[in-house]
Amino acid sequence: MPGGVRCLRDTDSKKLATRDGASRGRGEICLADEFILETQGLTKEFAGFFAVRDVSLKVRRGHIHALIGPNGAGKTTCFNLLTKFLKPSAGTILYKGQDITSMAPADVARLGLVRSFQISAVFPHMTALENVRVALQRQHGSSFDFWRSKTVLNRFNPKAMELLNDVGLSEFANTPAVEMPYGRKRALEIATTLALDPEMMLLDEPMAGMGHEDIEKIATLIKRISAKYTILMVEHNLSVVANLSDVITVLTRGQVLAQGDYSELSKDERVKEAYLGAGHA
Ligand SMILES: Nc1ncnc2c1ncn2[C@@H]1O[C@H](COP(=O)(O)OP(=O)(O)O)[C@@H](O)[C@H]1O
Numbered sequence: 416m417p418g419g420v421r422c423l424r425d426t427d428s429k430k431l432a433t434r435d436g437a438s439r440g441r442g443e444i445c446l447a448d449e450f451i452l453e454t455q456g457l458t459k460e461f462a463g464f465f466a467v468r469d470v471s472l473k474v475r476r477g478h479i480h481a482l483i484g485p486n487g488a489g490k491t492t493c494f495n496l497l498t499k500f501l502k503p504s505a506g507t508i509l510y511k512g513q514d515i516t517s518m519a520p521a522d523v524a525r526l527g528l529v530r531s532f533q534i535s536a537v538f539p540h541m542t543a544l545e546n547v548r549v550a551l552q553r554q555h556g557s558s559f560d561f562w563r564s565k566t567v568l569n570r571f572n573p574k575a576m577e578l579l580n581d582v583g584l585s586e587f588a589n590t591p592a593v594e595m596p597y598g599r600k601r602a603l604e605i606a607t608t609l610a611l612d613p614e615m616m617l618l619d620e621p622m623a624g625m626g627h628e629d630i631e632k633i634a635t636l637i638k639r640i641s642a643k644y645t646i647l648m649v650e651h652n653l654s655v656v657a658n659l660s661d662v663i664t665v666l667t668r669g670q671v672l673a674q675g676d677y678s679e680l681s682k683d684e685r686v687k688e689a690y691l692g693a694g695h696a
């Protein structure tokens with residue numbers, strides 16, 4: 416392990432309750448558990464152009480980690496590499512210490528690294544409850560089988576209701592997804608992702624296309640679920656990033672420009688310049 420044995424302060428470990436309820440000894444975390452996701456020299460080249468170059472990221476377990484940067488910085492490409500939608504030209508991706516660089520997306524999801532809004536499709540004419548139930552059913556090994564008996568399906572109802580409750584959607588349980596307001600649909604997508612029992616969630620612009628009210632709701636939701644999950648998100652809305660993130664990595668021209676918390680980065684001249692230079696105030 417690089418860095419040798421190291422202990423974290425108790426304050427750093429407060430978010431470490433894992434999904435199976437296991438918790439670490441007071442004030443101590445095994446180093447192997449400290450960073451849930453790590454990239455080393457991650458690179459993606461498109462015909463001689465480096466969209467992502469030599470990116471080394473470390474995402475601390477339990478954190479909300481944001482990936483930001485001006486347009487064309489390589490955020491989406493980086494995200495697609497992490498979610499296995501793209502194959503890196505060079506570099507490695509480690510998840511819980513395991514090399515997942517060449518692993519298929521479905522296998523990565525099974526390890527608990529899940530991308531929201533992609534793997535979890537929402538069926539518009541199913542109710543919120545039915546949508547979450549289908550996701551749970553899938554997670555528990557039964558493939559899409561809409562002809563299963565009601566009794567079998569109803570087995571998943573309590574868990575589905577619990578997940579809807581977690582994302583603040585109890586009152587929408589019997590509402591078809593298509594009739595739900597946009598922000599609530601996003602919350603439903605998060606619920607169907609949570610049904611896959613992830614340890615880490617990758618969110619691609621969770622606030623995209625949302626109005627002010629929805630942004631606040633989803634931000635609160637993300638904050639709430641982050642008590643149980645590690646979150647890496649690409650997000651354009653800097654006030655959301657400021658409010659939610661424990662750590663922010665700034666990308667420009669495919670490379671890591673800076674990393675830190677919001678107050679550090681907002682004072683960083685290089686970061687300001689990168690945004691201004693690209694026409695983003
Ligand atoms: N499939 C592709 N082929 C060629 N160039 C690409 C491809 N995808 C992205 N790029 C280029 O890589 C750079 C980074 O893109 P992207 O990751 O989408 O940036 P961001 O999401 O930060 O705006 C851009 O210059 C873009 O044009």
Ligand SMILES: [Mg+2]
Nearest residue numbers: 487490491492
């Ligand atoms: Mg993008």
